[in-house]
Amino acid sequence: MASVKLPDGRQLEIEPAERARDVAERIGKRLARDAIVAKLDGNLIDLDAPVDGGGEFEVVTGDSAEGLEVLRHSTAHAMAQAILELYPGSKLTIGPPIEDGFFYDIEVAGRITDDDLPRIEERMREISARDLPIEREAVSKAEVLRLYEDNPYKLEIISDLEDGEITLYRQGDFFDLCRGPHVPSTGRLGAFKLQNIAGAYWRGDEKNKMLTRVYGTAWPTEKQLKAYLRHLEEVKARDHRKIGKDLDLFTFSPDIGAGIPLFLPKGEMLRHLMEDYVREVQTRHGYDHVWTGHLANEQLYVKSGHIEHYRDDMYPAMVDGETRYRLKPMNCPSHMTLFNSQAHSYRDLPLRYAEFATLYRYEKSGQLSGLTRVRSLTQDDAHVFCTEAQVQEEFSRALKIVREVLDTYGFDDYYVRLSLRDQETGKYVADDEKWTRAEGALTEALDATGIPYRPAAGEAAFYGPKADFMAKDVLGREWQLSTIQVDFIQPARLGCEYVGEDGQGHTPVLLHRAVTGTTERFMGVLIEHYGGAFPVWLSPLQAVVVPVADRHLDYARRVQETLAAAGIRVEVDDSQNSMQKKIRENARQKVPYLLIVGDAEAEAGTVNVRRRGEREQEETPLEDFRARVLEEVGSRR
RNA sequence: GCCCGGGUAGCUCAGGGGUAGAGCAGCCGCCUUGUAAGCGGCCGGUCGGGGGUUCGAAUCCCUUCCCGGGCUCCA
Numbered sequence: 001m002a003s004v005k006l007p008d009g010r011q012l013e014i015e016p017a018e019r020a021r022d023v024a025e026r027i028g029k030r031l032a033r034d035a036i037v038a039k040l041d042g043n044l045i046d047l048d049a050p051v052d053g054g055g056e057f058e059v060v061t062g063d064s065a066e067g068l069e070v071l072r073h074s075t076a077h078a079m080a081q082a083i084l085e086l087y088p089g090s091k092l093t094i095g096p097p098i099e100d101g102f103f104y105d106i107e108v109a110g111r112i113t114d115d116d117l118p119r120i121e122e123r124m125r126e127i128s129a130r131d132l133p134i135e136r137e138a139v140s141k142a143e144v145l146r147l148y149e150d151n152p153y154k155l156e157i158i159s160d161l162e163d164g165e166i167t168l169y170r171q172g173d174f175f176d177l178c179r180g181p182h183v184p185s186t187g188r189l190g191a192f193k194l195q196n197i198a199g200a201y202w203r204g205d206e207k208n209k210m211l212t213r214v215y216g217t218a219w220p221t222e223k224q225l226k227a228y229l230r231h232l233e234e235v236k237a238r239d240h241r242k243i244g245k246d247l248d249l250f251t252f253s254p255d256i257g258a259g260i261p262l263f264l265p266k267g268e269m270l271r272h273l274m275e276d277y278v279r280e281v282q283t284r285h286g287y288d289h290v291w292t293g294h295l296a297n298e299q300l301y302v303k304s305g306h307i308e309h310y311r312d313d314m315y316p317a318m319v320d321g322e323t324r325y326r327l328k329p330m331n332c333p334s335h336m337t338l339f340n341s342q343a344h345s346y347r348d349l350p351l352r353y354a355e356f357a358t359l360y361r362y363e364k365s366g367q368l369s370g371l372t373r374v375r376s377l378t379q380d381d382a383h384v385f386c387t388e389a390q391v392q393e394e395f396s397r398a399l400k401i402v403r404e405v406l407d408t409y410g411f412d413d414y415y416v417r418l419s420l421r422d423q424e425t426g427k428y429v430a431d432d433e434k435w436t437r438a439e440g441a442l443t444e445a446l447d448a449t450g451i452p453y454r455p456a457a458g459e460a461a462f463y464g465p466k467a468d469f470m471a472k473d474v475l476g477r478e479w480q481l482s483t484i485q486v487d488f489i490q491p492a493r494l495g496c497e498y499v500g501e502d503g504q505g506h507t508p509v510l511l512h513r514a515v516t517g518t519t520e521r522f523m524g525v526l527i528e529h530y531g532g533a534f535p536v537w538l539s540p541l542q543a544v545v546v547p548v549a550d551r552h553l554d555y556a557r558r559v560q561e562t563l564a565a566a567g568i569r570v571e572v573d574d575s576q577n578s579m580q581k582k583i584r585e586n587a588r589q590k591v592p593y594l595l596i597v598g599d600a601e602a603e604a605g606t607v608n609v610r611r612r613g614e615r616e617q618e619e620t621p622l623e624d625f626r627a628r629v630l631e632e633v634g635s636r637r
Numbered sequence: 638g639c640c641c642g643g644g645u646a647g648c649u650c651a652g653g654g655g656u657a658g659a660g661c662a663g664c665c666g667c668c669u670u671g672u673a674a675g676c677g678g679c680c681g682g683u684c685g686g687g688g689g690u691u692c693g694a695a696u697c698c699c700u701u702c703c704c705g706g707g708c709u710c711c712a
Contacts, residue, residue, distance in 0.1 A: 199640025
């Protein structure tokens with residue numbers, strides 16, 4: 001007789017024809033009730049599936065990632081059923097679970113708008129109330145081809161499937177080609193909500209037909225769903241576009257153009273502080289800053305190869321007689337031109353050129369989004385010219401800068417995606433040996449620092465391997481921030497050369513790297529990361545002096561002068577508002593310190609300090625406050 | 638670029654063929670305030686731009702610009 005082994009090591013004897021649900025029942029009633037599917041020898045199976053072959057057995061509930069996926073997948077099926085019932089003749093395509101939810105791409109007979117979502121959701125609840133058993137059925141390829149004879153999408157999918165391995169899932173009149181597994185019945189769906197409608201090309205290819213995609217989210221319990229929706233609210237409240245407007249940081253104007261952010265005084269101060277900081281770190285690590293303007297002769301990009309590969313992302317040329325100019329889409333060719341303007345000995349290397357350069361890229365209009373995707377962007381870019389032997393050390397140096405900066409901003413949860421060559425494809429240039437050495441150097445440098453990294457084969461740039469830093473913000477969202485790339489190709493193309501110890505000309509290796517990526521995008525990330533409440537050193541406005549009554553204005557101004565003289569960014573709120581309203585308004589502006597001054601403070605030479613986010617105040621000698629702020633700014637806490 | 642939704646006062650939004658609205662902000666007064674909205678008044682809009690339908694258009698249609706969600710996480 002067969003037996004299954006449970007996760008706790010127990011063995012259970014299995015009767016012939018016994019199903020997963022029976023085993024779950026025998027383990028525990030409660031577990032059986034929470035069960036979504038089961039796992040046999042590492043494979044997910046339906047609760048209806050027989051387990052009389054025995055093996056390692058595990059009950060899967062909605063608490064596990066796998067259970068959630070199944071739950072969401074089943075919810076997607078219920079949604080598909082609801083849509084087919086409400087829009088007869090619609091054609092299903094694919095409907096997978098995704099992070100936090102699911103979607104289904106459907107060629108809808110008619111049209112679904114956001115206003116229809118409640119109706120569909122209601123029908124889904126009805127389907128759930130019907131508690132239809134969800135049954136798996138093995139079908140032959142011929143049979144399933146017939147079933148879907150009027151659905152070209154499914155036919156396309158089926159054509160890639162092996163006969164004998166094709167399964168269908170049925171619930172009531174509804175069926176869907178599906179690998180499964182699924183919850184045992186539609187009554188076992190959890191809490192769900194439909195979220196939004198979007199267009200999606202069949203197979204993601206813009207040459208294909210546009211389908212209607214409906215997104216939804218699903219959770220085991222109502223409580224979890226609520227918590228998730230609250231999380232979404234939090235994300236929305238931190239949206240950098242909203243905060244950017246509320247805090248007067250930046251704006252956009254159709255009079256200027258799409259994707260070209262305009263920075264108000266506070267936003268510019270923020271940019272300035274961000275860039276200043278990186279400049280300071282880079283300088284400390286031996287980088288030199290250069291400046292190469294906004295335009296370049298198109299011939300430069302012909303030579304570098306960018307025109308060929310990058311043309312669609314560049315602004316059209318400005319023509320001046322025989323000469324065609326392009327807005328700079330990247331700095332490397334300019335920095336190599338700078339390199340070439342002088343003769344170099346191996347003794348000069350490594351040469352590290354850094355630039356905060358505003359570049360212009362013609363992003364597709366639909367790709368633009370707030371500060372995270374813009375057409376005018378400022379990179380904190382640098383190019384290190386070095387010998388091959390210096391690659392590892394320079395990589396480590398860049399790594400140090402990146403780590404220091406990310407650490408300061410509180411991005412302590414990150415890993416490196418190490419993009420390597422894929423031997424199979426022919427897209428990578430340069431010789432094998434160099435690649436092998438470069439990849440080895442990067443891997444060793446990463447190992448030495450102990451940063452977790454995940455190799456990604458086939459993701460390398462055409463000119464060399466790269467390391468991208470993936471950091472999580474306070475809301476757990478992942479952003480690609482810094483990048484370090486090794487380039488064997490471009491220096492040769494642009495004729496970069498140094499004289500080696502042997503007196504011969506050699507081509508340097510080029511390291512491309514960016515710490516915060518672009519100022520605009522990183523600012524967007526920072527705004528959301530901090531929710532607009534920037535640390536003191538980064539706050540455009542660090543303190544506001546609030547006089548209790550107009551007769552305290554003189555003292556307020558003296559406080560301002562004292563602090564401003566120390567380099568603290570401080571204003572006096574001399575508006576005609578009541579004191580409470582001034583506190584409210586400045587608190588909403590997320591000013592780190594409000595300094596309330598009235599009779600007592602003026603007399604004692606103190607300020608009453610109200611810290612951002614706190615209600616308690618503290619009367620502090622002005623001198624002490626000044627020293628405290630300077631200390632905070634100095635340590636960038 | 639493509640699909641869907643949207644654009645009304647500086648901001649947030651209501652109004653969807655029949656005289657353009659509210660709150661906040663702004664301005665002017667009064668109040669002189671002790672820790673998140675003091676009171677009153679006033680100003681403010683070619684309803685994104687252009688074209689059309691209509692006796693009449695913010696509202697319906699076309700077009701254009703801009704914004705938002707999304708465009709393989711594969712049955």
